[in-house]
Amino acid sequence: MAESNNNSPATEAARVIEGKNVYFFGGGQADGDGTFRELLGGKGANLAEMSRIGLPVPAGFTISTEVCTYYYDNGRTLPATLDDEVKENLGKIEETMGKKFGDVNNPLLLSVRSGARDSMPGMMDTILNLGINDEVVAGLAAKTGNERFAYDSYRRFLQMYGEVVMGVEQYEDEHHDPFEAIIDAACEKRGVAVDTGLTGEDLKGIVEAFKALIKERTGNDFPQDPMTQLWGAVKAVFTSWNNDRAKVYRRKYGIPAEWGTAVNVQAMVFGNSGQTSGTGVAFTRDPASGENVFYGEYLVDAQGEDVVAGVRTPKPVAEMVNDLPKSYEELLEVRQKLENHFKDVQDLEFTVEDGKLYILQTRNGKRTGLAAVHIAIDMVNEGLIQKEDAIRRIPAEDLEHMLAPIFDAKAEREANKIGKGLPAGPGAACGRIYFHAPDAVAAAARGEKVVLTRVETSPEDLRGMIAAEGILTSRGGVSSHAALVARQMGKICVCGAAEVEIDYANATVKAGGVTIKEGEYISINGTTGDIYAGEIKTAPSRVVQGLIQGDAEAMSHDDYKKFAQLISWADELRKLNVRTNSDSPEQVKNAIAFGAEGIGLTRTEHMFFEGDRIDAVREMILADSENARREAVAKLLPYQKEDFVGIFTALEGRPGTIRLLDPPLHEFLPHTKEQQLDLANKMGIQVEEIMRRVAELHEFNPMLGHRGCRLGIVFPEITEMQARAILEAAAEVDGAKPEIMVPLVGFKKELDLQKEVIDTVAGEVREKYGLTEDQLAYTVGTMIEVPRAALTANEIAETAEFFSFGTNDLTQTCLGMSRDDAGGFLNEYQEQEIVTTNPFASLDQTGVGQLVEMGVEKGRSTRPGLKVGICGEHGGDPNSVKFCHKAGLDYVSCSPFRIPIAKLAAAQAALAEKEGK
Structure with missing residues (x-):
């Protein structure tokens, strides 16, 4: 593995060698059960569980995930004790199934499949029909009286084993790989469209061609010994844990590399043995829409890979009542039994061999966000699960699908x-x-x-x-x-x-x-x-039409009603408040419709770019005296005040955190010759003067330069204007609750100086409007976005009345990575698993998270009850929200459309805490 677990290889090796590594299932008994996911993987645990509850599961055994860890920690070798354990359990399969591995007259064939804790469909390797060779295929043909079936099974095994174990490379053109090219040539020669039209003789020829291809491409003969085949397949499945697609999948879904995969070895049953046989995949409910209907597909005279690979377009499972009626009725009973037992929608694979139904695996079905919400709400209404279960099982990120x-x-x-x-x-x-x-x-x-x-x-x-x-x-x-x-x-x-x-x-x-x-x-x-x-x-989606537009038809739709029900349950259960990052009254209204409980961040600089305001900003920047700057700033005051009146009105008494000007001044200046000339004409000055000022303001590292509170300290007139605009707006809007946030503070003195300016302006505004301190109340806090602020949070909290973690910049300053420039190496860092996720999308809990926890603890040591939130983009990331709950924050703040996601994640965090997880 790219990363081992916390145990040393020597300790892990000893544990694996001394412990039980192979777990049997089948015949109504099993060594494990559904709680053994960490050890047996999801597939192995569910096979054991299904066997225990009496479902028709072909016998097999699971090699544990601990062996996978051992395999990678010990130079891709297997424990010496594993050979005896596998042989012992192979004997149990033979006894249960009444067949013998490698026997010519009554052969047992095997499937070898992966099985991680979390389902990773198609990402790792599978081998079917293992145990067949030149002698066994002849015996199988004689025993079944079906030569075509025997040689079809052999060619499938050769294709899988050749690609997965022996390394016959695939290539990209109209065919998937060279094996398919041979099959297509045989179909063309026979004059049939698909391989089901090939005869036994045709398949014999394909078998010989496949063996020749393997020899040509790898330089090695295909192994005829069944045990050699089995060990080759087991190692190939363990090796596939670290193939490219598995690593990409793990990165996307946050599956740790150290988990490893189990290997499931199971007796083969054959859906390709004639017209009374078949195979299929089904879901106990529709995984796309969530509708409570049996949903899936099957093929007659086929093996499971034919269905999922998409090579043949299968039939809807409902039509199975015509082709295999007895098995279909049994399958409906299995559907009900699985849902009642597992309490969730199940994705099951089944095979019918000569009229007998077998269930090959089940797992919780992958579903769309839309389906996840519908299924969870329906199951609560049906009494299958509680509302807490519904909250737990819907990935918070999936709510985005409904929006x-x-x-x-x-x-x-x-x-x-x-x-x-x-x-x-x-x-x-x-x-x-x-x-x-x-x-x-x-x-x-x-x-x-x-x-x-x-x-x-x-x-x-x-x-x-x-x-x-x-x-x-x-x-x-x-x-x-x-x-x-x-x-x-x-x-x-x-x-x-x-x-x-x-x-x-x-x-x-x-x-x-x-x-x-x-x-x-x-x-x-x-x-x-x-x-x-x-x-x-x-x-917009129906949910958005209902929430934002108040569309009556949308609000009567089932999508909207179930979404609203889910969010109401989340609101009952969560402890974290959820605010919005919004910069205009319209954005605030949308956020309130989504359930925001206030503003966690309003970026005042965004307002400077509207209409003719930018000219006044540029005039202020280009001014060469304090008086000139004040004259320019005065032009901005009515605009800013109007903005804040609109925002406080939209908040309807909810708190609003307003951040003072943050970006460096050069961002507001024109940088092309044409733009500079246009501005010079408007201001009636020489273009050279503008060019000189632009050059003076140039910074080598603007992110760490003259910005944030540093602007307000050098140019206090900017802070004065913004504070006046905020407080006069608050004075004119009943119920306004302004929280003024000073950005980029790293020293207590910085905040002290800015608070003095704000407090002075507040006194002037109260006098102007004839208001008392209680009538015009406000708080002053800071944005914790540089490491020093977290390290000295106890000092800063002597002045700050609230903290808000700006985790975008805190991540940059903590990791020494530029959010805008990290693209050159960040993908490679994820490929190499230096970082498991993009730290600008999901909070680096180990590093940046320590600064957050330290800031909370130190801040509250000085000011008990200090209100603390987060307003970086991480506030809408489910994993980051759960961290914020654990760290004891009061709220998270995110963009309006992420509010439902944050609410659901917050409810999940509260439930996990309650359960001690």
Whole structure:
């Protein structure tokens, strides 16, 4: 692994060698159960649990995640004791299934699959039909009387083993890999469209061609010994824990490298043994919409990889009642039993072998944010779970899916519809077509919106899927890789659009008589499956229409009602308050509609750029005397006061933290010759004078230069004007609760000097309006955004009446990384797992977090009850919100559209604290 766990390799090795490393399941018994996730991974724990509750699970065993840790800590070797444990448990499988591994007359074949604690669909490697060889295939054909089935199983094993274990490289063109090229050639020779039309003789030829390909590409013969095959597959699964796509996936979903994966070895059952057999993937509820319907797909005479790989477009699971009616009825009973037992929507894989149903695995189903909310609320209403369970299980970030835009109804009606596929990820996506993941990533990096368009996706496309707004495939069903991963990511997805012709060679999409070239626009509706040429105008989601616009029709929609119910539960449970970062009355109104309890940050500098105000700001900066500066600043006073009147009015008595001017002055000056000349003409001065002043204000490191409180100390007239505007506005708005925040304080004396200016102005405003101190109350605090402020917070709190952590700058100053320039190395840092997440998106809890905790503790040691919040962008990140709860903050502040996410995360943090987690 990239990082080991906290135990030393020697200690870990001893624990693995002495302990139990292999856990059996099957025949109604199991060595573990559903609580063994850390040891057996999610898949192994659930297989054990299903076996215990009597579901028809093929027998198998799980090699624990601790062996994976040992494997990486010890030079990719396995414990010596593992051989005996595997053989012992292999014997148990043989006894339970009535077959023997490697036996010619009654062969037991195995599947070897990964199983991390958290599901990572398609990211690691799988081997099916292991144990077959030249002798066993003949015996299997004789025993079953089905030569085609036997050789179909053999060619599948050779393909998987050749790629995964022996390293036959894939290549990118119209075929996925050289094995598929051989199959396509055989289909063309036989004159059939798909491999189900091939005969046993055809498959024999493919088997020989596959073995020859392996020898040619690797220089080694395919191993005929079943135990050699098994150990090769086990090591390959452990190795795949650190393949590129697994690492990308772990980074995206915050899965620690040190967790490792288990390996699940399970008896094969065969869905490809004829017309009374089949395989499928199903969800106990619709994972796209949340509707309480059995949702999934199946194929007759196929193995599971055929369904999820998208090579064949499967049938809806409801049609199974026609092809395999007895098994379908049994499957419905399993559906109910799984939901009642696991209390959550389940994603299950099943196989029917000659009319007998087997359940191969179950896991909590990956679902869209929309579905997550609907399913959780419905399950509470059905009495399956409590409201606390609903709060726990919805990833807070997923609420963003319910706020995402949809297509404008009128624009969609008028658009050029060119085709239709299966709706697999709800919402509206519009972007430029790109066919390959690297091109999609590059286009997104240029700022383009992308729709990744593929015949079918595979795990190798993960980076492109992350970069894309939406995903379109011409093959594969709603349980395909594209659909599964898209739903988890909240990506808009239309798959299985058979009428869409995707031509990689010519880089075009053809459908409905229209040809769209790579780089041109396409629009997809992941709720209906409709596909359109060109761009379509979008509209706010129903939740946004209801909250912000007060639209009665939207408010009557189930999406809105369930969203509102969830947030009301979160409000009951959370302890952290949630405020907004808003700079205008309109933004504040939107934030209040989303449930903001006040303002945590208003950036006053944003107001300086509106209308003609910038001219007065520039006049102030260019002034060569205090009197001239005061004259210029006076022109800004009425504008600022008007802004604050609007903001306090919109707050309706809620508190509002207003930050004084923060950026360096040069940001307000014109930097091109044309702009400087225009300003010179307006001010009636020589352009050279402006050029000279711009040069004087140039700073080598503006972020650490003349900005924040340093501006107010050198030019107190700026602080005076802003304080007067804030306090006069407060005097004119009933119930206004101004909190004046001084930025970039690192020394107590800085805050003392600024507070003196503010207090002096406050006295003048009270006298002007005839108000007492109680009638015009305000507080003065500071933004903790440099390490020294956190280190000396006990001193600063003697003056400061509140703290607000500006974690954007605190991260920059703590880590010595520029938020704007870190892109040159930050991706590589994440690749190398130096940092697990972008520290500017999710708070660095180990480093920056210590400064926050220190600031809270020291500040409250001086001023008990000190109000403390966070107003950096981290205030809307769920993991950061949970940290803020733990650190004892009073509130977080974030942009309006992140408020519901912060509320849900805060409720989850409160529940975790209550449960001692």
